[in-house]
Amino acid sequence: MTTLSPYDSMSPVTQAAYRAKAAAADLAPLPRAVKDDALLAIADALEVRTAEIVEANAKDVAKARENGTSEAIVDRLTLTPERVRAIASDVRDVAKLPDPVGEVVRGSTLPNGIDLRQVRVPLGVVGIIYEARPNVTVDAAALCLKSGNAVLLRGSGSAYASNTALVRVIRDAVGGAGLPADAVQLVPGESRDSVRELMRARGLVDVLIPRGGASLIRTVVNESTVPVIETGTGNCHVYVDAQADIDTAVEILINSKAQRVSVCNAAETLLVHQDIAAEFLPRALDALAEAGVTVHADDRVMAYAKDSKATVVEATPEDWETEYLSHDIAAAVVDSLDKAVEHIRLWTSGHTEAIVTTSQQAARRFTQLVDSTTVAVNASTRFTDGGQFGFGAEIGISTQKLHARGPMGLPELTSTKYIVTGDGHVRR
Amino acid sequence: MTTLSPYDSMSPVTQAAYRAKAAAADLAPLPRAVKDDALLAIADALEVRTAEIVEANAKDVAKARENGTSEAIVDRLTLTPERVRAIASDVRDVAKLPDPVGEVVRGSTLPNGIDLRQVRVPLGVVGIIYEARPNVTVDAAALCLKSGNAVLLRGSGSAYASNTALVRVIRDAVGGAGLPADAVQLVPGESRDSVRELMRARGLVDVLIPRGGASLIRTVVNESTVPVIETGTGNCHVYVDAQADIDTAVEILINSKAQRVSVCNAAETLLVHQDIAAEFLPRALDALAEAGVTVHADDRVMAYAKDSKATVVEATPEDWETEYLSHDIAAAVVDSLDKAVEHIRLWTSGHTEAIVTTSQQAARRFTQLVDSTTVAVNASTRFTDGGQFGFGAEIGISTQKLHARGPMGLPELTSTKYIVTGDGHVRR
Structure with a gap:
């Protein structure tokens, strides 16, 4: 027994x-x-x-x-x-x-x-x-x-x-x-x-x-x-401010989107200030085309697409909340930094948002108002990572506010x- | 309209x-x-x-x-x-x-x-x-x-x-x-x-x-x-070690139990090392009686109760997990510090546990092994409080491990x- x-x-x-x-x-x-x-x-x-x-x-x-x-x-x-x-x-x-x-x-x-x-x-x-x-x-x-x-x-x-x-x-x-x-x-x-x-x-x-x-x-x-x-869901945004260095903005956009598309810290949405759209978007759309990225564009981005090499489709509201994890990006023109923040707060999964700007005030306001685990200023969204942050290892990326973020x-x-x-x- | x-x-x-x-x-x-x-x-x-x-x-x-x-x-x-x-x-x-x-x-x-x-x-x-x-x-x-x-x-x-x-x-x-x-x-x-x-x-x-x-x-x-x-549930323990100053132990026990009975950091269980039981328990039982506390005693505590002024009832297994919030305390004699820890780990709500001891090794072992929000050494359980800790204010006492404890x-x-x-x- x-x-x-x-x-x-x-x-x-x-x-x-x-x-x-x-x-x-x-x-x-x-x-x-x-x-x-x-x-x-x-x-x-x-x-x-x-x-x-x-x-x-x-x-x-x-x-x-x-x-x-x-x-x-x-x-x-x-x-x-x-x-x-x-x-x-x-x-x-x-x-x-x-x-x-x-x-x-x-x-x-x-x-x-x-x-x-x-x-x-x-x-x-x-x-x-x-x-x-x-x-x-x-x-x-x-x-x-x-x-x-x-x-x-x-x-x-x-x-x-x-x-x-x-x-x-x-x-x-x-x-x-x-x-x-x-x-x-x-x-x-x-x-x-x-x-x-x-x-x-x-x-x-x-x-x-x-x-x-x-x-x-x-x-x-x-x-x-x-x-x-x-953990982990990442609908990350790159916002290109009115005062941005165009070369830097293109480089950060392409790195954030295309350096590795299957990861949670890859960018999924591009927001462009209206004052820089005419200068930035033609360059950006060509660079995205070269990187093999399809652009899901709102009306105002679409206006620049005709003259570019870009593969462009019309954005639907669903695009703003989609984590593609693929060679796709949603893109919109916004009236102001505050409108960019508003868009982000509405649609983001709260992972990582980047601003490209030469303006100290814009950088400060964006980092204050955006409520995500990581706010990147003039840096790729791809840096949100335990290894990159010097933690030596990572068990995951928390997108919630309690305990760890x-x-x-x-x-x-x-x-x-x-x-x-x-x-x-x-x-x- | x-x-x-x-x-x-x-x-x-x-x-x-x-x-x-x-x-x-x-x-x-x-x-x-x-x-x-x-x-x-x-x-x-x-x-x-x-x-x-x-x-x-x-x-x-x-x-x-x-x-x-x-x-x-x-x-x-x-x-x-x-x-x-x-x-x-x-x-x-x-x-x-x-x-x-x-x-x-x-x-x-x-x-x-x-x-x-x-x-x-x-x-x-x-x-x-x-x-x-x-x-x-x-x-x-x-x-x-x-x-x-x-x-x-x-x-x-x-x-x-x-x-x-x-x-x-x-x-x-x-x-x-x-x-x-x-x-x-x-x-x-x-x-x-x-x-x-x-x-x-x-x-x-x-x-x-x-x-x-x-x-x-x-x-x-x-x-x-x-x-x-x-937040908040407190089945707090006071453990009186083999090497404890008797006066200190009685004072901490009475303060932990009876200074205010309706609060989560009040003691609900007393554990006494067998080597000090004969010396400590008669004093403790009389002091508890004076404070108007009813003792829910295991067999070994009961043996000392007859000669005391204490109001004593037999403890049932339920007593070990009860947060009385009243003039009641469960009490048991344990064979060793490790047995006290085992009892605590099994029954505690994880709020606060105190040890009374003059032994540095015992204090160290108890603080290492007990897994509660607060471990008190030669101090009342009643100190677990945002005001007492100098935080200025308190929104509650977390008894979980995530975010805040x-x-x-x-x-x-x-x-x-x-x-x-x-x-x-x-x-x-």
Whole structure:
């Protein structure tokens, strides 16, 4: 007769969450050196067991091809020995980053002599729901471990074999380094039910971070009782002010739109001040044409399109809110900076907006009035990125206002607690 | 023929939220002086129009008495001229606090020459759902205005006349000071439906802060699609370590439990290390008896109760998770500090836990392992409070890990945004 464990009556997802919570309690007080050793062990294990990982990945790739998946997505799914080495190298980079846990965020001695310290602590259990790319599995595990958190990983069904192999390698390394293996778990089950359970595990899971397309993020935001950090949707704007250097404006527009079109910090809408439209738009439309970008133009932009090389279609109201993630851009002429701000506030997803201007007053007003995670002045929207910001790594880009906003590095994976130290202090 | 406004098809609550969002955009860039002037105008108006406020309040009080409301709650509801003066004085104190908006949280020049600044900005629209006390109406409005936020106030139906009068006075003063009056609004309607609508106003309302009993908070947490900051429930513990000064331990226990029993930072459970139980418990039980506290004791505490003056009842498992908010305390003897931590982690609401000890190692281990908003060492649990912490004011005490944890002052009513400044920087 076997003894019943309290876990026996729970669903596999709830069991995983309980185990993660227990592991999180063990991880929280660990010093940096112990966590870094575990990260280095993970990097080594990924390299040593590359064959096992690539073999598992081949099954996912074969299945994807059978299902007629596009080659672009198959490419994102594919792990080669070189890619596994790069992933291992990224884990070593995370080990080199400072540990946010233990940082004294603020501290003072109160008038009554009590010492007050606000100290960074891990969040506890972090759930990540993500799509396709198996490198996220390792990235997320490394960032969560480094910040003292246990992680529940819910990747795409299409990468299940790859993720299973990666998590097995990670868990072995973590356990071998003397840390609880349950600090890193793949959420069991490939069905939608396991996502739903994860979203209801309030009290066990401290935060859910969905990474992926807009519909995944919307679902998690609407259905989760666990607190969610909304990430990633980027309907970014480039506003070319009346007083802008034309060369700079063209260069920033093309870089923001076309340097890489499939990412959340790529520009999706161009707004041009009416006073500079006649000078700027002909140049801009030709440059967009050269970059292979189709312009979804309002009437006033359309007026300049006839004489350009540009591929132009008429903009509909939908264009103003679309995140194309493709070689498309919406474009409009506006009467003033304030009208540009108004347009942005109405349609933006709140990710990144850029202004190109030589006017200090315009730059100041735009940065004051635009309410997005990042406002760029005379710089490409493409800089909104944890790596570019010097954070060393990024778990996602928060487009919400609570907890973290913009690129999230290691400190954004922590909470704080207060330590109140007295010598017998009581309240009068 | 009147022109249709876009608001006409909306419910009153959604209309209020849209108006709040528009007001928030106007408030965000305002400098401190303008906001402080509005706060001082509110304080003056509260004093000038005291009669109007007290008269409205008398209706609520009369209705409460008719409904047989307890005198304690009637007292909390009642506004006298003195109390209105005190509320006005609190508003002047908020005006004296530094403005969190505009604070540069971090900043650096990136290797490519871009200047990066992370700057505090208002959250936008803050919804407060609260019970009974009409002073919260003014407090919340003042703190939100100071931090550049618009506020939607949803007070208790039992204070509707009082809140209506207070908000009318506040809005008149805000408008008179040249700020948008819609920055402060009472959520229309006294029914539960208006709360439900507020909880679904994602995209219009940036955060909901429920203040009140556990069931109100649970409802909001479970049903809201707007991000919620969970506040207030406090099942706080006092742990008396093997190495504790007995006098200090008794004093901290009595202060934590009985200095004011109805508040979230009052102690609800006493845990005593077995090695000090024989020395400490007889003294503690007598002191609790003197303070009028009933002890819900486990078997091992019960053994000491017979010879004491204490009123003692047997503890049930429910006692370990109960926030009494009354002259009651649960009490248990534990085998070790680690067992105390285990008990706390299992049952706590995560508010405040205190250790009484003369051992540096014990203090260090307890503060490392306990995962609550505040860990007190040789100090009363009653210090967990924005006023006590020197924050000047408090909108509530967050017991969750995201965004803010522990007492929330003005900075906790803000988000941040990044300002990226280049001179034509593009990404290569």
